[in-house]
Amino acid sequence: MKIGALKETYQGEARVAMTPDSAAQLQKLGHECLIESGAGVAAGFADDLYKSAGVTVVDGAKSLWDAADVVIKVREPSKAEAAMVRSSQTLISFFWPAQNEEMLNLFKDKGATAVAMDMVPRISRAQKMDALSSMANIAGYRAVIEAGNNFGRFFTGQITAAGKVPPAKVLIVGAGVAGLAAIGTATSLGAVTYAFDVRPEVAEQIESMGAEFVFLEFEEAAQDGAATGGYAAPSSPEFREKQLEKFREMAPEIDIVITTALIPGRPAPKLWTEDMVRLMKPGSVIVDLAAEKGGNCDLTVMDQKIVTDNGVTIVGYTDFPSRMAAQASTLYSTNIRHMLTDLTPNKDGEIFHNMEDDVIRGATVTHNSEITFPPPPPRVKAIAAAKPKAPEKSAGEKAAEAAAAMKKAGRNQIAMLVIGGVLMLLIGTVAPASFLQHFIVFALACFVGFHVIWGVAHSLHTPLMAVTNAVSSIIILGALLQIGSSSIIVTLLSAIAILIASINIVGGFMVTRRMLAMFQKS
Template structure:
């Protein structure tokens, strides 16, 4: 069968669905690959590069659609492109089925099977096919770059001979893939970064990146992210009002706002209102990544950049991934390749629509002349449910628990010492004195080594653990004491002990050095 990728017709769309590298990988799956001439030029992939990868380059979309059994696209087909589709073909692209019922009906009527890359379920096994995350990652990064391009100051603070420059303050609304990418980029540029999300479980991720999570003084049961596929769900009106109140409090002090909040199948929620824009300082910037779905900011104009009366720039571009077309095309093409890899279990160039597979079933929106959207919930949850919170202990309960643990540990140690002493006494009654001298040293060495390692807290299992391994080689003292013995067997065993514990000592410090070097900047 033949896989083909046409040139994207939408104005401003520079991405291509298939790169030469991914095309070569698809050929290994048993497919023939065709491309429309010029399809990859805007993403800096020339026709000759495709030919070198064994791809047949065809002139015109008509020839491409006529030859291809599977059509790979970035944007869903529209207008004349729909007329070129034929019965039995498979279309794989972004489709947005919840917003494009007419398109689904058209594809159904033409007998075209359709797989929506925006419907890939967010489960661990499908991460390699998660095109939404790939594009959102790029959009989040690019949003910060666009903000910096329109912001008249440094991101990082500086102290120079000419004076002090304060750092920029950035607020990221929404901590999905795009929000986390924007947060990481902003932090790396040196800005004081704040982030907010309605899902409290993401606070730890935000803080681990060096940003500050914005908490609300509001009691509301946390959302079950496992039930919403890892996405945010609509909040209660009371929560929304508290959220807007917090944003109004922050607005006068924030230099850059990046909004990324989206709810699947719904218009983007309005989170940065007109009065908040008016509160912002002149020169501030708002980048609205939800512009294509109506925008999170009241004043956003899709595909445009506007400047308000109080000199606040609002960016509503909807083509952030296309502004990094080479990188976006590479990631998206890789997502498509992994999807086709799952669709071709025998690696014989024949796709199999296994509707029992969670990933294939979730992404398939039209199959065998029937609309299969919406899909059933996946058998595997997107995010594991959080374990129930443990009951908080009072100071008195904690003290009592510590005393009980100490008594239990002491009792166990006394029991072990008594049993060990009894065993030593029993062995001593029947064994010669020369044997007991060596045996007691052996037992003490094992006991000391065990105690040194066993009592190390799990929180210290870091590079310091390698040092602890070295320290545990105190048992080398026992070996050195025995190496002067007159018995050949004892001397041999002691020599081996010295050799092995020497490896542990020197190796422990060498491992520590290598591990610490990984965290040093070159």
Template sequence: MKIGVVRESHEGEARVALTPQSAEQIAKLGHECMVEAGAGSRADISDDLYRAAGVEVVETAADVFDRCDVVAKVRPPTEDEVERLREGQTLISFFYPAENEELMKRASEKGATLIAMDMVPRISRAQKMDALSSMANIAGYRAVIESANNFGRFLTGQITAAGKVPPAKVLVVGAGVAGLAAIGTATSLGAITYAFDVRPEVAEQVQSMGAEFVFLDFEGEQGAGEGGYAAPSSPEFREAQLAKFRELAPDIDIVITTALIPNREAPELWTEDMVKAMKPGSVIVDLAAEKGGNCKLTVKDQRIVTDNGVVIIGYTDFPSRMAKQSSTLYATNIRHMLTDLTPGKDGQINHNMDDDVIRGATITHKNDVTWPPPKPKQAAQAQPAKREKPKEKTAAEKRADEAAAFATQTRNQVGMLAIGALLLLIVGAYAPESFMSHFIVFALACFVGFQVIWGVAHSLHTPLMAVTNAISGIVILGALLQIGSGNLLVIFLSLVSVLIASINIVGGFLVTRRMLAMFVKS
């Protein structure tokens, strides 16, 4: 079958649904690829690169629609593009069916199949086709880069001859895919990063990325909704949330808002009084601008500066600002969708409506509107078991634990000393006085050495090699002094000490050499 890709007609859209690399993979499924001339030019992909990958380049979008069985796009189709569809033809693109019901009905009347990449269910098996996550990942990364470009200082802290520069403080509202990408980018650039989400179960993910999770002291709110998205919040929770943001606003340098709820307007989370409380030169990047914005003052697709000097960025084309990377990820999502649609290697599309992923993403099929889809059989996201917060111990309980630990340690040490004293008595009853003085030194050395080395954390044992090599050298020196004592037992123990210490030194140098080799540039 022929898979075709057209040049995006939406103003400012630079992405393309096919790359030369994805075309080569699609060809292995038994399909032929076709692309409209200039479709990849804004993503730095020339027509010659497509031709080199075996893709046929045609002059107009009409040629693609007329000759291809499957047409792939990025943006939702225009009315003219829907009119070009024919019976049995498949269109794969973002669609947002709740906002484009008339177009969806018109496509079904024409007998075309529509697959909406924004409707791919969020289940484990469908992650490779999750285009929303792919684009959100890029948007989160780009939001931090854009905010840094508009921020008048370093994001990381620096100490220079000219003075100390404090690190920027970044607050990310919403810890979904875009939010986590923003957190990772901000922390890697050296900013002090805070993150808030209505789903407390994401706190561990936030903390694992080096950010501090902003907890809200509010009982009884369940923030997780279907598909891993946040659920709408109650008025009481929202007021507590806004109060927390008002508390943070004066100290935050950069705010990145990412909060969205499917098929709803973006919730207002950063109000006008919060903007006024921020320092001049602060930056707000509103990733929810296309749905109305999380900030009260956001203007869609514009960068504005408020009266108090706060920059508010409401761009909706962050993925297009990194068109080459976005196209690579989106084309890979499309290729995986085609792989599921082509289970055999005969190049024929098998639209299996019993498959959770295909059924969930299909919004029209065989003259029927199939949106909204039924819930997938596989749960979108397993809800984590509710864990009770461990009860903090009182001061009295802590003192009792410390006393018990001290008593246990004391008993162990007394026991070891008792055993040592018993051995000394037994040996002293039969050994000469000259031997006893050496034996006591030996026993004390063993005891002290054990206590010192045993108290070192396992992660520090390898760096400890340098110290133990020095100690082993002292042991060898002492043993050599004892060899000439004339006592056979002392001579024997001295020889054993020299042997063991020598093994320790040789092994220490070998391990140290291997460690140093890891840091040598090849």
């Protein structure tokens, strides 16, 4: 099959759906690759690079539509592009079918197949094709960079001879892929980072990346992110009011706000209101990643940067991935390549559109002159169902179990004491006096040595150091008891044992302390 990549016509769009590297991989599947002349120039891929990779460079979009069996692109098709599609042709691109009913009908009437990269189901097997996550990852990173470009201070705190610089305080609203990327970037730059999400289960992810989860004291059933494809579900009006109240409380102290909240098929929820903007300090920055869908901030203007009367900068750009065109094109073309790999199971260059496949069926919005959107739920859930919990035990049952455990432990201790007493009696009856003297020294050294080491703070006990230091303490105590021996050899060996074991104990704790210091924040 002939796979053709179009040059993007959307103003400011610099990405391209095929790179020289992805073209080489597609050719291994048996496909022939075509690209419109100049399609990759804005992303740093000249036509000569494509020619070197064996790609045919075609002049003009019409020529490419006429020659290709499968057309790939980034942005959703324009009306002019859709007019060139022919029957049995396949388009793979972002499509946004919920907002493009007219385009769906046009593709259905023409008998063309449309594969929407924004409809790839969020299941484990489809992660390699998840273009939304790829682009959101870039957008989250770039949002922090844009915020820093408009913020007139350091992100990290500093103490210099000229004075102390406090760290910037950053709030990330929404902890999806873009939000987590923004959290990682902000914390790596040294900012004090806070993050909020309506899904309480993401708190662990937020905290693992060094940010503080903004917790709301509100009784509401947990959202089921898997039911909506990994996205947050709409919140109740009561929850939203509590959420806005919390943001209003935080607004005067926050320097940078990055909003990422989106709900598929709906306008972006308004989470940062005009009065919150007025509460922020002059020089603060808001970066609204939901600007294309109406924005999470009341004052966001799509594709523009504005400065409010109180000196707050609001960035509403919608082309964050395009501002890193080379990286974005590389990731997106890889997503497209993996989709085409699934569409070419026999690797013979022939497309097999298997509508029984969860991923292909989920992403296909028109096929065989039918609109196939919305797709049925995938048979494999994005998040596995939790295992059923064991029934909670009553307080009486727990107390009975604890009492039974204590009795069992007591019986075991008595049995060990009896066995120990019998062994000591046998040893005392049979063994000579000299053996008993050394045996008592050994027993005392073991008992006292372990108690000395385990008395040290638990934070200094790595598994290896704890055991080796306990053994060394036994050696020291045994040597101390033997150092007064009448034998010069015994005295000398005892002194050497004390020296070496002391070095081991002190060195062990010093190494452990240094290891712990590496994980402590300054």
